[in-house]
Amino acid sequence: MNRALAGKKIVIIGLGLIGGSVARALKKMDLGCKVYAVGRNTKILEQALGDGNILGWSADVKDFCTDADLIVLGMPVLSIEHNLQALAPVLAPHTVVTDVASVKGAVVEAAQRVFGTVPVNFVPGHPIAGSEQSGYTASKPDLYHGRKVILTPLAHTNAEAVELVAQLWKAVGAEVLMMSVEHHDEVLAATSHLPHLLAFALVDTLSHQGTREEIFRYAAGGFRDFTRIASSDPQMWRDIFVTNADATIGILDEYMQDLQRVRELLVTRDADELFNTFKRAKASRDVFLSFSKHQNPKHPE
């Protein structure tokens, strides 16, 4: 048993894919912690209660959060500020708060606006796990198995608070890594935010074609994989792009320069340089797969 979590009262605000998967994993691991949920979707919360994944739920943060050991904010980036505002009057000094949003700079700024300075027990975090599906019904207990969770504590963040949040993620099967807020947002702009933008844009471009239905009719598995992330939650991704716009624009501009270069190779039918580009890309992806296999042996390619 993970002693760090035994007996702890954990409140998940926002029981979607991420929060719901935490609740399911904690229940399955049987760590002896008491998990509650706060949210607005009565039907989902009743379902989670019926599933035995939470001990109780409320629409009001005051009901469980006042004496919580750990609060997990499970909502998209732009919804964090008003949840922190609701929490501020009832938050006990010892209560550790973490979040799961995909952009960390905006979350830190929201905490600064609400509290004046970011509380020492607030630990910004981001599980690199997800799916193009969303909501509690898509959540699953093994979502975090073999996945990475990045925590981005500030210089003054309480080390014990960081440790408690790290224990939570380790308990549900993840590997925990530390990174600065700024670095996190740049790395994720490249590896996650840009690919999502490209996939959304591609499906949008093709859907403007007069022969949309026909085009989709002849698309194959490669297209399905390539555009899978374009089925992701529009609200969550709106929030990510609005709050991580600068880092995304930076890597998008580099990408568009690369596309212009490749376009020129098409115009000139430069077979050799096209071959070199594809060969280099294939080799680079093999490097990525070697990391990926190592870190996530349950999902071999």
Place this chain on the structure above:
Amino acid sequence: MNRALAGKKIVIIGLGLIGGSVARALKKMDLGCKVYAVGRNTKILEQALGDGNILGWSADVKDFCTDADLIVLGMPVLSIEHNLQALAPVLAPHTVVTDVASVKGAVVEAAQRVFGTVPVNFVPGHPIAGSEQSGYTASKPDLYHGRKVILTPLAHTNAEAVELVAQLWKAVGAEVLMMSVEHHDEVLAATSHLPHLLAFALVDTLSHQGTREEIFRYAAGGFRDFTRIASSDPQMWRDIFVTNADATIGILDEYMQDLQRVRELLVTRDADELFNTFKRAKASRDVFLSFSKHQNPKHPE
């Protein structure tokens, strides 16, 4: 049993992923046809013979092709012309020839150059099936199950030749559709060639980042799916882009305009219009999935 193929002598030139999967499927279906292979890779051909997927092999087209009923050209686009040149002196008038290349305009032009006019028994074809893996070792008997094969016969193509090729693809589990050469190359530029170009370019862009290893280290499943096609065979894709450059540039330019529009939404932090774009893309992809599920129930999402 499929009577159309019983007793037929079929020669596959180029026993890679596509040709190898045809051989494996025909063997598995036990249709009573005699399958031979022509190629250069002795080790692979011996392996296929040992596997029982072919009855014999040769490095010289003259050995089997002179009295073949059906010849399947299993090589990339730019390798077709010299194979047709080798075939031309030995090809019997009744022998039907088809190919599997991803671009049809260039194949028709190659046939015109070699034969003066495209032979009435030459049926250009393209199975919309594949994988980021390539070669005979990646081939499998069920590659074509539930997949589409597009045939692009010309006005003067022999109807019986088209029927024999269609029977071959139906026998291995595919659905056969007809399309004009030009339309095929435009539709495939949008649904297959552009996505591959974008994935190759993205991996290439990220691999130029100073922190390449770190960036790949934090990439998750969405990135793996998005870039899967960047692991495809560089030679095959070089051939595709060189021969379908114009159609690819056309759809690439539309895409880059769309990217510029989305970039402007990032610059102005236009949350509403970003949301609308993502919502529209998600809805369009759901349309695609509804086709995809229908046509390919073995690969549900």
